[in-house]
Amino acid sequence: MSEVSSPTLISILQQINMGVVLLDDQARVHFWNDFMAVNSGLRPEQALGKALCELFPDLPEPWLRKKLDSVFMLENMAFSSWQQRPHPFNFAGSRPITGQAQKMFQNATFFPLREADGVIRLVCLALTDATDIAMQQLELAELNALLSAEKEEQARLIKRLEETQAQLLQSEKMAAIGQLAAGVAHEINNPVGFVNSNLGSLKGYVDEVFALINSYQALIEQHGNEALKSELAALNKKADLDFLISDLAELIRESQGGLDRVKRIVVDLRDFSHVDSSEWNMADLHQGLDSTLNVIWNEIKYRADIIKEYGDIPAVEAIGAQLNQVFMNLIINASHALGEGGHIWLRTGQVDDEVFVQVQDDGCGIAAENLGRLFEPFFTTKPVGKGTGLGLSLAYSIVNKHHGRLEVSSVVGQGTTFTVWLPKTQPKAAEVASA
Ligand SMILES: Nc1ncnc2c1ncn2[C@@H]1O[C@H](COP(=O)(O)OP(=O)(O)O)[C@@H](O)[C@H]1O
Ligand SMILES: [Mg+2]
Known part of the structure; x- marks a missing residue:
């Protein structure tokens, strides 16, 4: 086998498709191949003998210093990947620019060159173009982010469906x-x-x-x-x-x-x-609450202090008699929950396009395991003869029919709040059908 001559080796180093730079301990350039010349625009005679940081003012000097020091002192090789430091040299991208990669991503390897006397006077910096891999990985990461966002969205939708x-x-x-x-x-x-x-x-x-x-x-x-x-x-x-x-x-x-x-x-x-008995008209909820209170006064007067906190609300489109039934059930339930000297607060108000009527008591509260069952017909915790378990299911269906919501929150031992939310006006039949 014939021995490869030095000029041949040098020629290879000159033309190889990666940056090859030899540096001394002051980071001065001793060798500068074509790759470096083409990408930096600096001819060898411009680069040789100059400090690398002088040639590239953007080059992170502490990084370079650290790499060189570790090679000279530890006599080990040092590596810096594009993930850690994407563009140590400010080269334009070498591949056709697809819009994203403006600069070349680079991997840099520093390794010591030990001479015949065993002393390390020069370090070789080998620079490879990692743009292709970097772009693929970045695209992948972007896709992954998109995918997981989509997955989250799906999970959200599934939950809503449920x-x-x-x-x-x-x-x-x-x-x-x-x-x-x-x-x-x-x-x-x-x-x-x-x-x-x-x-x-x-x-x-x-x-x-x-x-x-x-x-x-x-x-x-x-x-x-x-x-x-x-x-x-x-x-x-x-x-x-x-x-x-x-x-x-x-x-x-x-x-x-x-x-x-x-x-x-x-x-x-x-x-x-049959929640479809009476007529729709504009109902005065305060009047409804007051007349309901009159009807049930006998049942609650010894049990509860009624505290009215009526807000400023407009008349709402409703079947008044049916809403009264809702109020009655809520108030009677509240009174049943009270011990000695209990209170019932009746509040009204409006938020945006909705009006609310709230019945709060400071009674026994509702156990967490029962909260989900309150609106089931015949669900009752009361003794036979006292409760039918129909009050809240009736209230639920009436409020539903009014395109409203019936909310409950309760703390055992502290009390319960039922809130009836009603739209001021009923949606038109067409809107309901398409909703
Ligand atoms: N304000 C309240 N405080 C505590 N428990 C309540 C209250 N309102 C309703 N409940 C609970 O919900 C159950 C169902 O109420 P409801 O449907 O009106 O039926 P009933 O009053 O006939 O039992 C009651 O048995 C009671 O356990
Ligand atoms: Mg009841």
Whole structure:
């Protein structure tokens, strides 16, 4: 094999497609190849003997110093990648400029050149063009950022979908139960009606029969002989007539009480189910709140102090009677939650295009696990006979029908706040259909 001559090697170094620069410990240039000349525009005779920092005023001098020092002192090679320092030499990009890479990205390697006597007098700086890789990596990073932004957006959309689906399920459930309730209410209403009317007649008849028995007894008392009287007394005693008389009246009263309760439940069910009874007009919510308070005053006056904090609100497009039903349920619920000396705040106000009515109490609060179930029909924590669990589901469907929202926040032991949000005017049918 023939030995490669020095001129050949030098020629290779001159023409190789990477920067080759020899530097002494003062960073003065001792060799300058074509790559450096072409990219910097400095011919070898301009560069040789000059300090690198003089030739490139932008060159980060501390960086260069550190690299040189570490090569001279530690006699190791030193490397600096384009990621750490993208453009140590201010070269224009060597590849066709695609708009993004204005400057050449460079990797720089410094390695010591040990001479025959073992001393290191020069360091070689080898500079490679890393623009292609850098551009690819930067593009990739950009794509990655885009992708993860898209992924976040997708996650957000999925969450919204889930929420919407939950809402949809809830309103489907409400609608189904509403139909069921309407049917049940209708079916119960008839038998309850005739049992009620029969019970009324029964009471009248029983009163008459007792009056008749009284008259018989009075007649026997007046005109009968002793034998008849004592036989009657024995019969009365055997039948326990006094008890019968008092208990019959009591039984009838209790039955009527029970029927009243059934009637109230039927009315609740009816209201809950056909929420389409009355008319839309501009409702004065303060008037509605006040009249509702009047209706239920008996039920709440011993329990709660009512504090009105009415704001300045316009009339809203609504079915007033139905909103009153909402207010009634919220206020009665609040009063049920109160202990001794509790308070109920009734607030109104408006934010943007919405009006709110807030019912706050300082009662027992609602356990976190129940918060999600409040609006389910028949969900109640109250003893049988006291709660039907229909109040809030009715309120929910009425507010929904008004294109409003019913919000709740509660802290156990501190109290509960229900807020009814209503639009001032109802959206037009077309808007609702396209929404
Ligand atoms: N202001 C409130 N404070 C505490 N609990 C409440 C309040 N309002 C409603 N609740 C809870 O929500 C449940 C459902 O209320 P509702 O639908 O009106 O039915 P009901 O009052 O017949 O139980 C109640 O049983 C109660 O547990
Ligand atoms: Mg209730």
